[in-house]
Amino acid sequence: MVGQGKFGNKEAISALVIACMAKEFFTDPNMIVRKVGTAGWYMVLVSAAVAALGFTAVYFLLKRFPGKNIMEIYDDVFGRYIGFGFSFTVAFVLLFSAAMNLREYVEIIKIYVFPKTPPVYLIGSLAVTAVILSFIGLENITRYSKLAGYVMLVGFIILLMLSSRFFRFYRIYPLLGYGLKNTLVQGFLRSSIYGEITLVAIFAKSLHGIQDIRKVGYTSLIIAASLMLLMQLGLTLIFTYPFSKELTAPLYAGASLIHYGVFFQRVESLFLFIWNISTLISIPLLFYMVLLIYSYLFKIDDIRPITVPFSFIMIALSLIPSNIVELVQFYIRYLREFGWVVFYVLPSIALLMTALTKKKGWQA
């Protein structure tokens, strides 16, 4: 396998947090407001709690099979054929997710920055980046994530601070949004917004042990949940919820409000770097995970020959939605609402099977 390598916890945490957060910068806040109204800021915590349970299942599964990644564990638990099916499903969902995130990003950036640019031009440039980064390898992607992570964190905090003058605390009411039950249900359904945390199970061998996996998983989840809470809370305080529902990318719209005097105004383009770079990390990361799973399933030693063909598949998938409405209302909606089945339920089934069969790593 080329370039998977070993890396540290901070690198892994940065990559996972960025992968989780990148997709939340676009239409997701809008969707959350539509579903739960003003309760979005704590709905993300409900989702985080569900994701924590899901990740716990993944962690226990990895713990039972030390030194193995999730694909090997599926094979050990279910046998070659069912294991193949499980891993293939994960790969497909990740590829589809990468393609849809790519399209979502391109649609948003097209609306705000490149209104006359054909989408294929933007999609192609991102796919080329994904191919180049895959050639360079996971180790270096995660190192770059760490490098960029600090800068993006600072940028994100600056964005919130600069927006704070538009915060109106009365906008947080009604506190329960469209109802507590609705918030809990939606929180559960949308727990897949943290689904990227379980990618740690795919590159488990790149970390230094099960303790590191646990640390990486939970820390990433906590950081991602905190950032989402801040972001969602900030947006709730900036925009009234009926208005939020009308915004395609509320965070971008929030950034465009910032102005301090005549000179410091319309700085939202500056914050483009945050979403650009986070997308440029998250999509190649998902893409690389797909390549890892596929090369494992078909016993391919080197991922490089399949990189370019897969990039074409990703481009093709991203072009399936005919417009942004279809993309958001159908594809992204179902990915977010049912992604948890792939991210958490499949490992939970495997864990259940191992508990029933008393199968463990060293026996397998």
Add this chain to the structure above:
Amino acid sequence: MPNILRAVIDLFTYKPLQKFATEEYLGEESQPPKNGGGNDGQDNASEGIDWQKILKQADDKQVQQNNQGNCRTAGAGGQANGTVTGTVKPTVVIRRRNRQKKRAGQSSQWRGLEKRDVDLIKNGMVASNIDVNMEYIRQRFSVPKNQDIVIREFNVAKRLKAFLVFVDGMMDKTVINQFVLPQLMDEGNFKEFSQGDVMDYIIRNVISIYQVTRIKEYSRIIPQILNGVTALFVDGCSEALLIESRGFEKRNIEAPRTENVIRGPQEGFTENLRTNLSLLRKIIKSENLITEILPVGNKNRINCALVYLDDTADPELVQEVKRRIRNIKYDFVESSGMLEQLLEDNPFMLFPQVISTERPDRAASFIMEGQVVIVCEGSPFVMAVPVTFFHLLHSSEDTMLRWQYGTFIRLTRFIGVLIASLVPGLWMALVQFHSEMIPTPLLLSILKMREAVPFPVVVEVLLMEIAFELIREGGIRVPGLIGQTLGIIGALILGQAAVAAGLVSPILIIIVAITGIGNFVIPNYSLAMAIRIVRFFFIFMGAVLGFYGISVGLTILLVLTCSMKSFGVPFLAPFTPKTRRSSDLILRKPLYKELVAGDYMDTVSRRSGLYPKRGE
């Protein structure tokens, strides 16, 4: 067909066994030369040597002398008359040789030569017959065609035939004229010599030179001669004496030309290897400072010295550096710049993977951090490996100044790197795609200025950047004062004229000037070059896709940079991957709180004495 012919010739050509050379004649290990001359690894270069010619000429000479009844006590100059005085007893040598010759029988095709001499010379060893050695040397150095090789024949104590070989201009004539030739030719110096080893007697009693070495193998003698050492061959001795006599013209120590500092030492390296090594020794007075000399270049065989602290540098790193230098298969390595290209990990990466400096104090600090310094003959720049990005941003002045000032100038440099690489690209993106960011009054002003400019922004930017590069390159190439004048003409007049002519907008002049100044702030020339190239990449990306394009460019460039390694050390260490770091990266601390070496270097003694290795 020629191959078949060559194979047949090879089949019938005499090829002595290697065993002969190693067992019989290398049993007594010669003392390795300590004089800094590269000598190992040099093939005997027996190809191209016409053995038949050497032996025939030597044999003819020998027969001629034998026929004249001229014993070896006689000089080649015809001074011999058998008047043996003093205690020299060359007749003993002659008798012994005659006996050996008789024993060898008449079967040899060489009538005047002994079989042993023939075997020795064919194995690349010094023969005891001086004529054979002389012919060998003549042929190896193509004498008399090669006119700066001097072979000085004379008689030791007026009896023993001998000759000196040296390269004219590379040796100190005083040494030869005052301390070698007169002493060897003086009979009085040999009064106490009785039967025994002439060479040993000469070393101990005759030549008053501080460094002399006995060597048997031509493979070690020839490179030494080419390095300026004088070789002495004496008849009857199957060894040569290498006399340290190097003394070629060299530049004096001057202030560094490319790494000026306000505060700090003002002496720089020169082209002379020994001078450079002594400059390092002058700063690091430690018995653990090791200097190993290795020759580089298949044909020109220049010497390069590896300098490191034995108790600090990672032994694996030292081995790796040596392995890479030894494996260089390149005919002509001119200086450190070429050596750098042959040593680096990945030649396709833009950023330098070896750091070069012309400051001895900087090189010494690298050594103290556990790096290996490579000093190359003929170059005033020495290299240090491994290198990280942070090394390239440092200058020796940082530590000379108080920590607050040091931190400030480092941050200035870091901003300089960002400006030099990104500003023109960001400007392109801003004007082309994100003009809403520009405040309205400024935007109006820019539009007004650009009104008369006929080109699109990208052409305007490229025009100015290329003009700036031309001015810079021209300023470097033309000598001294004219260079400065050219810079002034270029910067002021050309810029002013371009604005007046309506070719570029005034604000672009400011952008290009800021970028250029940002680039001058970068202390490492190679890094500055890389940034100059990167700038054009970002201009392209900014022109094509605005901030998004610059983000793509940054991502690709930084991921590639993350993948870079210098002798196994990641380029962005100790930041990513994180290691227990040296605190001396961007921000400086008070000196007493700073650790010398980070563990990303994997040094033996992690702090050069300040903090212990993990697990100790």
